[in-house]
Amino acid sequence: MILVTGGAGFIGSNFVIDWLTQTDEPVVNLDKLTYAGNLQNLASLQDDPRHVFVHGDIGDQTLIASLLQQHRPRVIFNFAAESHVDRSISGPDAFVETNIVGTFKLLEAARAYWQALPAADQAAFRFLHVSTDEVYGTLGPQDAPFTETTAYTPNSPYAASKAASDHLVRAYHHTYGLPVLTSNCSNNYGPYQFPEKLIPLMIINALNGKPLPVYGDGMQIRDWLYVKDHCNAIRQVLAHGRSGETYNIGGWNEKANIDIVRLICQLLDEQRPRLDGKSYAEQIMHVADRPGHDRRYAIDAGKIERELGWKPQETFETGIRKTVLWYLENPAWVTHVQSGAYRDWLDTHYGNL
Numbered sequence: 001m002i003l004v005t006g007g008a009g010f011i012g013s014n015f016v017i018d019w020l021t022q023t024d025e026p027v028v029n030l031d032k033l034t035y036a037g038n039l040q041n042l043a044s045l046q047d048d049p050r051h052v053f054v055h056g057d058i059g060d061q062t063l064i065a066s067l068l069q070q071h072r073p074r075v076i077f078n079f080a081a082e083s084h085v086d087r088s089i090s091g092p093d094a095f096v097e098t099n100i101v102g103t104f105k106l107l108e109a110a111r112a113y114w115q116a117l118p119a120a121d122q123a124a125f126r127f128l129h130v131s132t133d134e135v136y137g138t139l140g141p142q143d144a145p146f147t148e149t150t151a152y153t154p155n156s157p158y159a160a161s162k163a164a165s166d167h168l169v170r171a172y173h174h175t176y177g178l179p180v181l182t183s184n185c186s187n188n189y190g191p192y193q194f195p196e197k198l199i200p201l202m203i204i205n206a207l208n209g210k211p212l213p214v215y216g217d218g219m220q221i222r223d224w225l226y227v228k229d230h231c232n233a234i235r236q237v238l239a240h241g242r243s244g245e246t247y248n249i250g251g252w253n254e255k256a257n258i259d260i261v262r263l264i265c266q267l268l269d270e271q272r273p274r275l276d277g278k279s280y281a282e283q284i285m286h287v288a289d290r291p292g293h294d295r296r297y298a299i300d301a302g303k304i305e306r307e308l309g310w311k312p313q314e315t316f317e318t319g320i321r322k323t324v325l326w327y328l329e330n331p332a333w334v335t336h337v338q339s340g341a342y343r344d345w346l347d348t349h350y351g352n353l
C-alpha cells in the first residue's frame with residue numbers, strides 16, 4: 001500500500017494512473033481538492049478497488065496519523081502543494097500554509113508512524129518528496145545546468161516555499177533518520193494539466209480565439225519534461241534511490257517560451273485549422289512581464305541517469321504533439337476545468353485580455 005498526497009492534481013493524478021497500470025499495489029490518495037484538484041482526472045479509476053480517495057489536508061496531522069494507522073503504507077509520495085508561481089506572487093499565504101506548514105505536519109505524522117514500525121518495515125519505509133528545479137533560482141545564458149549540489153537561491157514565493165519544504169525533509173533525515181528521497185524536477189507538461197500553466201493555457205486560449213499572453217519578450221527558458229517520464233523517474237527513485245539523497249529530473253529540453261507558443265500554434269494549424277485560414281500565431285500577444293521572472297532554468301539529469309539508469313522516453317517534439325492531441329481529444333475535460341475558479345483567475349490576472 002502506498003499513500004499519495006495531491007493525487008487529484010496534474011502530476012499526482014498521472015502518477016496514480018501510471019502506478020496502477022504498472023503494479024497492483026493499492027493507493028490511498030489524499031487530496032484537499034483545491035481549485036487545482038480535479039476528480040475527473042481520476043475518472044478511469046472510479047470503480048477500481050485498488051484506489052481509495054480521501055478528501056483532506058496534509059496539514060491535518062490527526063487525519064494523517066489515522067490514515068497511516070489504518071492503511072500502513074510503505075511509502076508516502078508527497079505531491080500536494082500550491083504550485084503556480086503567478087498565484088504565489090498575488091497571494092503567498094496558501095503557499096506558506098501548504099508547502100511549508102503542511103509538509104512539516106506531514107513529516108511529523110510520518111515520523112511518529114515510522115518510529116513505531118517494526119525494524120524491517122522501518123528500513124523499507126520511504127518518504128518521497130516531489131520538488132522543483134525552481135529552488136535553485138535563475139541561470140545566465142552560459143551557466144552550467146543545475147546539479148544536486150547547486151546552492152538553493154529561490155526567487156518567487158512559490159520557489160521559496162518549496163525550498164523550505166525541501167530543507168525540512170532533509171532535516172528529518174539528518175536529525176531523526178527518517179528515510180527520505182527528494183526529487184527536483186523541471187517543468188512538466190502533458191494530459192490533465194490545469195490551464196493556468198503555459199502549455200494548456202496556450203492550447204485552450206488558441207482554440208477559444210483568445211490572445212496568447214506571452215510575458216515580456218518570451219525569451220525566458222525552461223527545461224520541459226513530459227509528465228509520464230517524470231512519473232517513471234519517481235518510480236525509479238523509489239526503487240533504487242539512496243535514502244537521504246536528492247535527484248534532479250529533467251528532459252534535456254531547454255526551450256524559450258515564445259518558441260513553445262509558436263510550436264503549439266503550428267500543431268493547432270495542422271490539426272484544427274482556424275476557419276479564417278489564418279495561423280493561431282496571429283493571436284500571440286506580448287504582455288507585461290512577471291515580477292522577478294526567472295530567466296533560465298536548466299537541469300543536469302546526469303545523476304539519475306548514471307545511478308538509476310533513468311532516461312526520458314519522449315523528446316519535446318513527440319511529447320508536445322501528444323499533449324496537443326490530448327487536449328483536442330478531451331473537450332469534456334477542458335470544458336469542466338474551465339469552471340468558476342479558473343475564470344475568476346483569468347479575470348483577475350489577465351484583466352479583460
Ligand code: NAD
Pocket residue numbers: 005006007008009010011012030031032033034035036037038056057058059078079080081082083084098102130131132133162184185186187188189194
Ligand atoms: P497541481 O497544482 O496540479 O496539483 C496540486 C494538488 O495538490 C491538487 O490536487 C491540490 O488539490 C492538492 N493540494 C493542495 N494543497 C493541499 C493540501 N494542503 N493537502 C492536500 N492536498 C493539497 O500541481 P502539480 O503540477 O501536479 O505539481 C505536483 C507537485 O510537483 C508539486 O509539489 C509541485 O511543486 C511539483 N512540481 C511541479 C512541476 C510542474 O511543472 N507542474 C515541476 C516540478 C515539481
Ligand code: TYD
Pocket residue numbers: 084085086187196197198199201213214215216218220221222257290
Ligand atoms: P508556468 O507554466 O507558469 O511555469 P513556471 O513559472 O513554474 O515555470 O510558466 C512557464 C513559463 O511561461 C514562465 O517563464 C512564465 C511563462 N508564461 C507566459 O509567458 N505566459 C503565461 O500566460 C503563463 C501562464 C506563463
